[in-house]
Amino acid sequence: MKLWMKIGIGVILLVIVVLLYAGNYFYNYAVVPSQKDFLEEDTPGTTKTGEETEAQRWFADSTNRSEWHITSNDGLKLSAIYLPADKSDKTAIVAHGYMGNAETMANYAKMFHDLGYNVLVPDARGHGKSEGNYIGFGWPERKDYTQWINRVLEENGSSEKIVLYGISMGAATVMMTSGETLPENVKAIIEDCGYSTVNEELSYQLDELFNLPPFPLIPVTSLMTKARAGYFFGEANAVKQLQKNTLPTLFIHGESDTFVPYEMLDQVYEATKGPKEKYSVPKAEHAKAYSADPEKYQEVVKEFLNKYGK
Secondary structure, eight states: OOHHHHHHHHHHHHHHHHHHHHHHHHHHHHTSOSOOTTSOSSOTTOOTTOOOOHHHHHHHHOTTOEEEEEEOTTSOEEEEEEEOOTTOOEEEEEEOOTTOOGGGGHHHHHHHHHTTOEEEEEOOTTSTTSOOSSOOTTHHHHHHHHHHHHHHHHHHOTTOEEEEEEETHHHHHHHHHTTSOOOTTEEEEEEESOOSBHHHHHHHHHHHHHOOOSTTHHHHHHHHHHHHHSOOGGGOBHHHHHTTOOSOEEEEEETTOTTTTTTHHHHHHHHOOSOEEEEEETTOOTTOHHHHOHHHHHHHHHHHHHHHOO
């Protein structure tokens, strides 16, 4: 074999090894559940000081709080917290964000409970008490949420009215769920700062955190994710799912969001086929629309549900 051919093959093999190493690094960095240094100190439902809010105390200490479990289609035991309201025939299923858990959603759970809703707050796969060794960014979780919907109907009866709510990755989850075949019991969807597609969100983060272009690392990591977690990044597309959605949907986003870019709001808003409303919050950062003005946030949600949640 000629020397130049040996050098060429060596270079190709070296590039492959480097790409596989980089893809594995980014997979562990983004897809494997672990403490993430790039996340802000506080997560939705908590405070920067670490002090418990009234909602967190209510959520943790409620005497009628119970734990529900389901087994996912791929065999994972998934956990959720359920808090019934007094004589209610409606339930809000509340989806937390990336590396959050049910406990971080106390403010939102209490908001729905105060509006007369039973509240179910699942731990997404790989989060909280749920099993799983990878993050699905909403794509496998959409199937989990159809199971949670069915579980609510089994427990509360076939006449139960259901609203889906999610923040950040949880918002992407409920948007992706919207494209599935859902029972008529699901009346409306509310999403707060969800991303348009996983490819776009991870490409954005790759540029923000490492100043790197999406190619070739995103495709390589996507291939690795398919092999290890069962899905391609390109499958996790909230826009395409919303194009099949006819349910009323409220889209919320902080105008100063630099984690899920504010520009993604218009992408998902324009995609849905059902009745839609938009609540844009000036100066609010990622997942901070509620804390920027809790009373206004609650009023917007209440008015939307009075219109569509019945």
